[in-house]
Amino acid sequence: MTAATPPNGDYAHWHDVPTRWNDNDSYGHVNNVIHYAAMDTAINTWLITEAGLDIHRGPAVGMCVESRCTYKAEATFPEVIRVGLRVGRLGRSSVRWELGLHRSSDGVLIAEGDFTHVFCDRVTRRPVPIEGPMRAAMERLVIS
Incomplete structure (x- = not known):
């Protein structure tokens, strides 16, 4: 089964996650747990680099309550998985993060998922409350 890659405008941010031999x-295919790891990596890399989350000393932590x-x-x-990221709901x-995972070699959609922190x-x-620069950064990922 295959699905076409959505236009880049469907996601506000993209993150590449290379697969590893043991994935x-x-x-003979990438195990399902790797899809979750790719989504978690894309979200948390974005939170750290773009939203200023201090995972070691910050006053707040994001707890996954649903995925x-x-x-x-x-x-x-050896595929690179391109992970599209957007905010579906900001409370x-x-x-609620919404993600699309695509094979970089041909753009085929391999999985869609969401995480709620x-x-x-x-x-x-x-x-x-999510406030200040973190909230402003998340607002930039909202796609209507």
Whole structure:
């Protein structure tokens, strides 16, 4: 099964994730857990580099409360997976990231997924508002 690559305008940010030799499973394709790792890597790299998230000392941490992935086509090593990222919903303390994973070799959509993070106080683990530069950065990823 295959699906065409959506126009680049469908995602506000792109992140390339190279596959590794050990990402292939015994069936000869990239194992499903790698899709989740690629999504998590794209989100957290963006949060650190673009939104200023300090993963070691910042007052808030993003806790994944829900994730989903729908598989559309296979990928195999040595493929680079292009991950498109956008914000589907930005709430007071939560954000739902929407992602499209594409084979870089031919642009075929291999998976679509979403992650919902609730931002919580590092110590109490209670939800805190997404504010300031982080909220402004997330707002730039909202695609209507």
